[in-house]
Amino acid sequence: MIIDFRTAKKIAAKHGTPVIAISENRIKHNYNTFKKYMPRVEVHYAVKSNGHRGVLNILRNCGSNFDVASFAEIEYLLSIGVDATRMIYSNPVKMEQDIVRAYNVGVEWFVYDSDAEIKKLARYAPESEVVLRVAVANNHTMYKLSSKFGADPKHAIRLLLKAKKAGLSPTGITFNAGSHTLGAADYIEGIKMCKGLFKEAKKEGITLDTIDIGGGFPPLGDENVNSQVILQEIYEALDEYFPKETGVEIIAEPGRFLVMDAGTIITKVIGKANRGGTMWYYLDDGTSNSLTDIKFSGWKFDFLVSRRGRKKLSVLAGPTCDSFDVISKEEWLPEMEVGDLVLVPIAGAYTNGLASRYNGFEPAKIVYVNGKI
Numbered sequence: 001m002i003i004d005f006r007t008a009k010k011i012a013a014k015h016g017t018p019v020i021a022i023s024e025n026r027i028k029h030n031y032n033t034f035k036k037y038m039p040r041v042e043v044h045y046a047v048k049s050n051g052h053r054g055v056l057n058i059l060r061n062c063g064s065n066f067d068v069a070s071f072a073e074i075e076y077l078l079s080i081g082v083d084a085t086r087m088i089y090s091n092p093v094k095m096e097q098d099i100v101r102a103y104n105v106g107v108e109w110f111v112y113d114s115d116a117e118i119k120k121l122a123r124y125a126p127e128s129e130v131v132l133r134v135a136v137a138n139n140h141t142m143y144k145l146s147s148k149f150g151a152d153p154k155h156a157i158r159l160l161l162k163a164k165k166a167g168l169s170p171t172g173i174t175f176n177a178g179s180h181t182l183g184a185a186d187y188i189e190g191i192k193m194c195k196g197l198f199k200e201a202k203k204e205g206i207t208l209d210t211i212d213i214g215g216g217f218p219p220l221g222d223e224n225v226n227s228q229v230i231l232q233e234i235y236e237a238l239d240e241y242f243p244k245e246t247g248v249e250i251i252a253e254p255g256r257f258l259v260m261d262a263g264t265i266i267t268k269v270i271g272k273a274n275r276g277g278t279m280w281y282y283l284d285d286g287t288s289n290s291l292t293d294i295k296f297s298g299w300k301f302d303f304l305v306s307r308r309g310r311k312k313l314s315v316l317a318g319p320t321c322d323s324f325d326v327i328s329k330e331e332w333l334p335e336m337e338v339g340d341l342v343l344v345p346i347a348g349a350y351t352n353g354l355a356s357r358y359n360g361f362e363p364a365k366i367v368y369v370n371g372k373i
């Protein structure tokens with residue numbers, strides 16, 4: 001656990017709750033671990049996972065590049081001194097005005113996966129380098145990312161040729177194996193598929209020089225998955241299919257691997273009730289704020305309390321008047337009192353970024369701590 005109750009109490013006393021404590025040391029450790037296992041891979045941090053200024057500064061200083069989803073993210077990165085050439089605009093469907101603005105500030109890499117996107121990019125970002133997103137199986141992951149985006153591989157060569165004909169420069173292939181993946185198999189299939197597409201494209205007169213293996217790598221803090229082994233297996237496949245001598249540039253877009261286990265939500269019990277024999281505890285953070293991700297039923301958050309005693313079936317709910325704002329219907333917890341703190345570790349990704357102001361509740365503040373590694 002990166003934040004203990006003693007530290008959490010001090011943070012809550014100083015900043016109030018809800019608050020997310022982010023460990024700068026842990027982000028650096030995660031970045032260095034990623035680079036240790038994947039030395040040839042250029043990191044493009046997925047800003048969507050946590051776009052807070054402090055996080056972006058830490059990763060910029062580590063030497064990371066960035067994967068962006070909108071012009072707002074680009075503008076924010078520019079404001080902290082990140083050059084546009086260090087960004088890949090990886091959202092396969094972009095707003096026309098965002099393409100214009102990205103192109104004007106010097107973004108050079110755009111991802112696409114459809115005919116309609118080629119038309120927009122050719123018009124608003126002429127001659128740009130484009131990377132084709134191709135769908136791969138998402139069989140070993142908590143969150144599947146392959147239904148909304150990704151061209152069918154059988155259309156890949158046609159889409160590469162079409163981009164070239166439209167005056168764009170098709171330079172690479174990308175795929176996404178999911179988010180919070182549980183094994184390397186889908187990445188390995190994706191890498192093999194890219195190898196095949198590189199060969200086919202060459203026959204058609206297109207020389208590809210970039211493979212982007214996307215994000216999805218599970219955080220080191222998830223004890224149920226061996227993230228290092230996953231990274232190792234993916235890297236072995238990269239070495240096999242795209243050895244150094246080929247000169248192919250390899251990029252990845254990790255989000256949660258870099259930041260998820262660096263963040264701990266500190267929330268407070270603001271009310272309690274015994275409803276039909278089950279204890280209900282109301283927290284000042286909930287499913288419209290930092291815990292929005294719970295609605296997608298992927299990662300199972302842990303709720304840590306400082307009290308000891310007999311554990312009873314309990315429900316944790318958020319602060320809004322919305323009956324759906326229930327965080328967990330089945331937690332076994334000792335009896336708590338109003339004012340107690342509840343800690344939610346491994347919560348630095350897809351938490352503050354998804355928070356709304358629903359019912360007038362402000363999203364959790366972010367504070368930075370050095371924290372244990």
Ligand SMILES: Cc1ncc(COP(=O)(O)O)c(C=O)c1O
Pocket residue numbers: 046049067090091145176178179180214215216217253254255256257349
């Ligand atoms: C295109 C793309 N790249 C990278 C990521 C980051 O995924 P993760 O945070 O699981 O590494 C996502 C997540 O949705 C994505 O859509």
